[in-house]
Amino acid sequence: MKPKAVIYDIGNVLIEWQPERYYDSQIGADRRRTLFAAVDLHAMNERIDAGGLFRDTVYDTAAQHPEWAREIRWWYDRWIKLAAPRIEQSITLLRRLRAKGTPVFALTNFGDDAFAYAQTQYEFLNEFDRLYVSGRMQVTKPAPEIYVMVEEDCGLPPASLLFTDDRAENIAAAAMRGWQTHHFTGPKAWARRLITAGLLTEEEATP
Incomplete structure:
Protein backbone atom coordinates (compact mmCIF):
# COMPACT_ATOMS: atom_id res chain seq x y z
CA MET A 1 0.00 0.00 0.00
CA ALA A 83 20.19 19.37 20.29
CA ALA A 84 22.20 20.32 17.22
CA PRO A 85 22.95 20.52 14.38
CA ARG A 86 19.99 20.23 12.02
CA ILE A 87 19.94 17.32 9.56
CA GLU A 88 19.28 19.42 6.50
CA GLN A 89 18.61 16.69 3.95
CA SER A 90 15.93 15.17 6.19
CA ILE A 91 14.29 18.58 6.52
CA THR A 92 14.37 19.01 2.74
CA LEU A 93 12.69 15.63 2.25
CA LEU A 94 10.00 16.57 4.76
CA ARG A 95 9.26 19.76 2.86
CA ARG A 96 9.18 18.02 -0.50
CA LEU A 97 6.71 15.49 0.80
CA ARG A 98 4.42 18.26 2.03
CA ALA A 99 4.81 20.16 -1.24
CA LYS A 100 3.38 17.10 -3.01
CA GLY A 101 0.43 17.00 -0.64
CA THR A 102 1.59 14.09 1.53
CA PRO A 103 0.61 14.69 5.17
CA VAL A 104 3.65 14.64 7.45
CA PHE A 105 3.33 14.05 11.19
CA ALA A 106 5.84 14.10 14.05
CA LEU A 107 5.91 11.36 16.70
CA THR A 108 8.60 12.23 19.20
CA ASN A 109 9.74 11.56 22.72
CA PHE A 110 10.08 15.18 23.78
CA GLY A 111 9.10 17.22 26.81
CA ASP A 112 6.11 19.51 26.32
CA ASP A 113 7.81 22.77 27.28
CA ALA A 114 11.10 21.61 25.77
CA PHE A 115 9.34 21.10 22.44
CA ALA A 116 7.65 24.50 22.66
CA TYR A 117 11.09 26.07 23.10
CA ALA A 118 12.54 24.00 20.24
CA GLN A 119 9.82 25.36 17.96
CA THR A 120 11.18 28.87 18.54
CA GLN A 121 14.65 27.72 17.48
CA TYR A 122 13.86 25.36 14.60
CA GLU A 123 11.24 26.70 12.21
CA PHE A 124 10.59 23.34 10.55
CA LEU A 125 9.10 22.01 13.79
CA ASN A 126 6.11 24.23 13.03
CA GLU A 127 5.55 22.68 9.60
CA PHE A 128 4.01 19.32 10.52
CA ASP A 129 0.40 18.54 9.72
CA ARG A 130 0.01 16.82 13.08
CA LEU A 131 2.20 16.77 16.18
CA TYR A 132 2.41 13.87 18.60
CA VAL A 133 4.68 14.92 21.47
CA SER A 134 5.15 12.41 24.29
CA GLY A 135 5.28 15.05 27.02
CA ARG A 136 1.81 16.21 26.02
CA MET A 137 0.49 12.68 25.57
CA GLN A 138 1.93 11.47 28.91
CA VAL A 139 3.28 8.31 27.29
CA THR A 140 6.54 7.62 25.47
CA LYS A 141 7.69 5.38 22.66
CA PRO A 142 7.87 2.41 22.46
CA ALA A 143 4.78 1.91 24.65
CA PRO A 144 2.00 0.50 22.43
CA GLU A 145 -0.45 3.12 23.73
CA ILE A 146 1.29 5.97 21.96
CA TYR A 147 0.88 4.32 18.55
CA VAL A 148 -2.79 3.61 19.26
CA MET A 149 -3.28 7.27 20.18
CA VAL A 150 -1.76 8.35 16.86
CA GLU A 151 -4.02 5.98 14.91
CA GLU A 152 -7.14 7.14 16.72
CA ASP A 153 -6.31 10.80 16.26
CA CYS A 154 -5.34 10.76 12.58
CA GLY A 155 -7.98 8.24 11.56
CA LEU A 156 -5.76 6.48 9.05
CA PRO A 157 -5.30 2.70 8.81
CA PRO A 158 -2.05 1.49 10.41
CA ALA A 159 -0.85 -0.02 7.12
CA SER A 160 -1.10 3.39 5.46
CA LEU A 161 1.41 5.03 7.84
CA LEU A 162 5.13 5.15 7.05
CA PHE A 163 7.21 5.84 10.17
CA THR A 164 10.92 6.55 10.48
CA ASP A 165 12.84 6.54 13.77
CA ASP A 166 16.48 6.03 14.73
CA ARG A 167 15.69 3.62 17.58
CA ALA A 168 15.06 0.01 16.63
CA GLU A 169 12.71 -0.62 19.55
CA ASN A 170 10.44 2.23 18.45
CA ILE A 171 10.35 0.88 14.91
CA ALA A 172 9.58 -2.63 16.15
CA ALA A 173 6.65 -1.38 18.24
CA ALA A 174 5.19 0.46 15.24
CA ALA A 175 5.63 -2.59 13.03
CA MET A 176 3.70 -4.64 15.59
CA ARG A 177 0.78 -2.27 14.99
CA GLY A 178 1.02 -2.90 11.24
CA TRP A 179 2.71 0.38 10.33
CA GLN A 180 5.17 0.59 7.47
CA THR A 181 8.56 1.44 8.95
CA HIS A 182 12.07 2.58 8.16
CA HIS A 183 14.93 2.39 10.66
CA PHE A 184 16.65 5.74 10.15
CA THR A 185 20.42 5.51 9.74
CA GLY A 186 20.87 8.58 7.55
CA PRO A 187 19.00 10.77 5.08
CA LYS A 188 20.30 9.04 1.95
CA ALA A 189 18.73 5.71 2.84
CA TRP A 190 15.57 7.53 3.91
CA ALA A 191 15.38 9.27 0.55
CA ARG A 192 15.67 5.89 -1.17
CA ARG A 193 12.84 4.52 1.00
CA LEU A 194 10.58 7.42 0.01
CA ILE A 195 11.30 6.74 -3.67
CA THR A 196 10.55 3.02 -3.22
CA ALA A 197 7.29 3.92 -1.47
CA GLY A 198 6.23 5.99 -4.48
CA LEU A 199 6.13 9.23 -2.51
CA LEU A 200 9.00 11.06 -4.21
CA THR A 201 10.72 10.79 -7.57
CA GLU A 202 14.48 10.45 -7.90
CA GLU A 203 14.68 14.14 -8.74
CA GLU A 204 12.52 15.17 -5.80
CA ALA A 205 14.58 13.08 -3.39
CA THR A 206 17.87 14.59 -4.52
CA PRO A 207 19.23 17.39 -2.28
Whole structure:
Protein backbone atom coordinates (compact mmCIF):
# COMPACT_ATOMS: atom_id res chain seq x y z
CA MET A 1 0.00 0.00 0.00
CA LYS A 2 1.25 3.46 -0.87
CA PRO A 3 1.53 5.41 2.40
CA LYS A 4 -1.10 8.04 3.06
CA ALA A 5 1.01 9.84 5.68
CA VAL A 6 4.65 9.93 6.74
CA ILE A 7 5.58 10.09 10.41
CA TYR A 8 8.93 11.46 11.52
CA ASP A 9 10.79 11.00 14.76
CA ILE A 10 12.84 14.13 15.49
CA GLY A 11 15.97 13.33 17.52
CA ASN A 12 18.71 11.95 15.23
CA VAL A 13 16.31 12.14 12.29
CA LEU A 14 15.77 15.88 11.89
CA ILE A 15 18.06 17.22 14.64
CA GLU A 16 21.16 15.46 15.90
CA TRP A 17 20.79 14.47 19.55
CA GLN A 18 24.16 13.48 21.01
CA PRO A 19 24.46 15.15 24.45
CA GLU A 20 27.69 13.31 25.21
CA ARG A 21 29.34 15.09 22.30
CA TYR A 22 28.54 18.51 23.74
CA TYR A 23 29.72 17.55 27.23
CA ASP A 24 32.93 16.13 25.77
CA SER A 25 33.58 19.50 24.12
CA GLN A 26 33.11 21.32 27.42
CA ILE A 27 34.65 19.10 30.10
CA GLY A 28 36.51 16.40 28.17
CA ALA A 29 35.54 12.81 27.55
CA ASP A 30 36.98 11.41 30.79
CA ARG A 31 35.17 13.87 33.04
CA ARG A 32 31.99 13.46 31.02
CA ARG A 33 32.10 9.69 31.50
CA THR A 34 32.50 10.25 35.24
CA LEU A 35 29.49 12.58 35.26
CA PHE A 36 27.26 10.25 33.25
CA ALA A 37 28.25 7.33 35.48
CA ALA A 38 27.41 9.32 38.62
CA VAL A 39 24.16 10.86 37.35
CA ASP A 40 21.76 9.16 34.95
CA LEU A 41 21.05 12.16 32.75
CA HIS A 42 19.25 10.11 30.14
CA ALA A 43 16.83 8.84 32.79
CA MET A 44 16.31 12.47 33.81
CA ASN A 45 15.51 13.28 30.19
CA GLU A 46 13.07 10.37 29.99
CA ARG A 47 11.14 11.88 32.90
CA ILE A 48 10.87 15.11 30.90
CA ASP A 49 9.73 13.18 27.83
CA ALA A 50 7.03 11.52 29.95
CA GLY A 51 5.60 14.86 31.06
CA GLY A 52 7.94 16.28 33.68
CA LEU A 53 8.57 20.03 33.58
CA PHE A 54 11.79 20.72 31.71
CA ARG A 55 13.48 23.28 33.96
CA ASP A 56 12.17 21.85 37.22
CA THR A 57 13.28 18.31 36.39
CA VAL A 58 16.79 19.40 35.42
CA TYR A 59 17.26 21.82 38.29
CA ASP A 60 15.88 19.37 40.85
CA THR A 61 18.37 16.78 39.62
CA ALA A 62 21.18 19.34 39.86
CA ALA A 63 20.20 20.12 43.46
CA GLN A 64 20.50 16.41 44.31
CA HIS A 65 24.07 16.32 42.94
CA PRO A 66 25.73 19.57 44.04
CA GLU A 67 29.17 18.41 42.90
CA TRP A 68 27.82 18.31 39.32
CA ALA A 69 25.12 20.98 39.60
CA ARG A 70 26.60 23.38 37.07
CA GLU A 71 27.06 20.71 34.42
CA ILE A 72 23.62 19.15 34.98
CA ARG A 73 21.94 22.54 34.58
CA TRP A 74 23.51 22.80 31.12
CA TRP A 75 20.90 20.24 30.02
CA TYR A 76 18.38 23.05 30.37
CA ASP A 77 20.50 26.20 30.13
CA ARG A 78 22.35 25.12 26.98
CA TRP A 79 19.82 22.68 25.56
CA ILE A 80 19.90 24.14 22.05
CA LYS A 81 23.63 23.36 21.90
CA LEU A 82 22.96 19.76 22.89
CA ALA A 83 20.19 19.37 20.29
CA ALA A 84 22.20 20.32 17.22
CA PRO A 85 22.95 20.52 14.38
CA ARG A 86 19.99 20.23 12.02
CA ILE A 87 19.94 17.32 9.56
CA GLU A 88 19.28 19.42 6.50
CA GLN A 89 18.61 16.69 3.95
CA SER A 90 15.93 15.17 6.19
CA ILE A 91 14.29 18.58 6.52
CA THR A 92 14.37 19.01 2.74
CA LEU A 93 12.69 15.63 2.25
CA LEU A 94 10.00 16.57 4.76
CA ARG A 95 9.26 19.76 2.86
CA ARG A 96 9.18 18.02 -0.50
CA LEU A 97 6.71 15.49 0.80
CA ARG A 98 4.42 18.26 2.03
CA ALA A 99 4.81 20.16 -1.24
CA LYS A 100 3.38 17.10 -3.01
CA GLY A 101 0.43 17.00 -0.64
CA THR A 102 1.59 14.09 1.53
CA PRO A 103 0.61 14.69 5.17
CA VAL A 104 3.65 14.64 7.45
CA PHE A 105 3.33 14.05 11.19
CA ALA A 106 5.84 14.10 14.05
CA LEU A 107 5.91 11.36 16.70
CA THR A 108 8.60 12.23 19.20
CA ASN A 109 9.74 11.56 22.72
CA PHE A 110 10.08 15.18 23.78
CA GLY A 111 9.10 17.22 26.81
CA ASP A 112 6.11 19.51 26.32
CA ASP A 113 7.81 22.77 27.28
CA ALA A 114 11.10 21.61 25.77
CA PHE A 115 9.34 21.10 22.44
CA ALA A 116 7.65 24.50 22.66
CA TYR A 117 11.09 26.07 23.10
CA ALA A 118 12.54 24.00 20.24
CA GLN A 119 9.82 25.36 17.96
CA THR A 120 11.18 28.87 18.54
CA GLN A 121 14.65 27.72 17.48
CA TYR A 122 13.86 25.36 14.60
CA GLU A 123 11.24 26.70 12.21
CA PHE A 124 10.59 23.34 10.55
CA LEU A 125 9.10 22.01 13.79
CA ASN A 126 6.11 24.23 13.03
CA GLU A 127 5.55 22.68 9.60
CA PHE A 128 4.01 19.32 10.52
CA ASP A 129 0.40 18.54 9.72
CA ARG A 130 0.01 16.82 13.08
CA LEU A 131 2.20 16.77 16.18
CA TYR A 132 2.41 13.87 18.60
CA VAL A 133 4.68 14.92 21.47
CA SER A 134 5.15 12.41 24.29
CA GLY A 135 5.28 15.05 27.02
CA ARG A 136 1.81 16.21 26.02
CA MET A 137 0.49 12.68 25.57
CA GLN A 138 1.93 11.47 28.91
CA VAL A 139 3.28 8.31 27.29
CA THR A 140 6.54 7.62 25.47
CA LYS A 141 7.69 5.38 22.66
CA PRO A 142 7.87 2.41 22.46
CA ALA A 143 4.78 1.91 24.65
CA PRO A 144 2.00 0.50 22.43
CA GLU A 145 -0.45 3.12 23.73
CA ILE A 146 1.29 5.97 21.96
CA TYR A 147 0.88 4.32 18.55
CA VAL A 148 -2.79 3.61 19.26
CA MET A 149 -3.28 7.27 20.18
CA VAL A 150 -1.76 8.35 16.86
CA GLU A 151 -4.02 5.98 14.91
CA GLU A 152 -7.14 7.14 16.72
CA ASP A 153 -6.31 10.80 16.26
CA CYS A 154 -5.34 10.76 12.58
CA GLY A 155 -7.98 8.24 11.56
CA LEU A 156 -5.76 6.48 9.05
CA PRO A 157 -5.30 2.70 8.81
CA PRO A 158 -2.05 1.49 10.41
CA ALA A 159 -0.85 -0.02 7.12
CA SER A 160 -1.10 3.39 5.46
CA LEU A 161 1.41 5.03 7.84
CA LEU A 162 5.13 5.15 7.05
CA PHE A 163 7.21 5.84 10.17
CA THR A 164 10.92 6.55 10.48
CA ASP A 165 12.84 6.54 13.77
CA ASP A 166 16.48 6.03 14.73
CA ARG A 167 15.69 3.62 17.58
CA ALA A 168 15.06 0.01 16.63
CA GLU A 169 12.71 -0.62 19.55
CA ASN A 170 10.44 2.23 18.45
CA ILE A 171 10.35 0.88 14.91
CA ALA A 172 9.58 -2.63 16.15
CA ALA A 173 6.65 -1.38 18.24
CA ALA A 174 5.19 0.46 15.24
CA ALA A 175 5.63 -2.59 13.03
CA MET A 176 3.70 -4.64 15.59
CA ARG A 177 0.78 -2.27 14.99
CA GLY A 178 1.02 -2.90 11.24
CA TRP A 179 2.71 0.38 10.33
CA GLN A 180 5.17 0.59 7.47
CA THR A 181 8.56 1.44 8.95
CA HIS A 182 12.07 2.58 8.16
CA HIS A 183 14.93 2.39 10.66
CA PHE A 184 16.65 5.74 10.15
CA THR A 185 20.42 5.51 9.74
CA GLY A 186 20.87 8.58 7.55
CA PRO A 187 19.00 10.77 5.08
CA LYS A 188 20.30 9.04 1.95
CA ALA A 189 18.73 5.71 2.84
CA TRP A 190 15.57 7.53 3.91
CA ALA A 191 15.38 9.27 0.55
CA ARG A 192 15.67 5.89 -1.17
CA ARG A 193 12.84 4.52 1.00
CA LEU A 194 10.58 7.42 0.01
CA ILE A 195 11.30 6.74 -3.67
CA THR A 196 10.55 3.02 -3.22
CA ALA A 197 7.29 3.92 -1.47
CA GLY A 198 6.23 5.99 -4.48
CA LEU A 199 6.13 9.23 -2.51
CA LEU A 200 9.00 11.06 -4.21
CA THR A 201 10.72 10.79 -7.57
CA GLU A 202 14.48 10.45 -7.90
CA GLU A 203 14.68 14.14 -8.74
CA GLU A 204 12.52 15.17 -5.80
CA ALA A 205 14.58 13.08 -3.39
CA THR A 206 17.87 14.59 -4.52
CA PRO A 207 19.23 17.39 -2.28
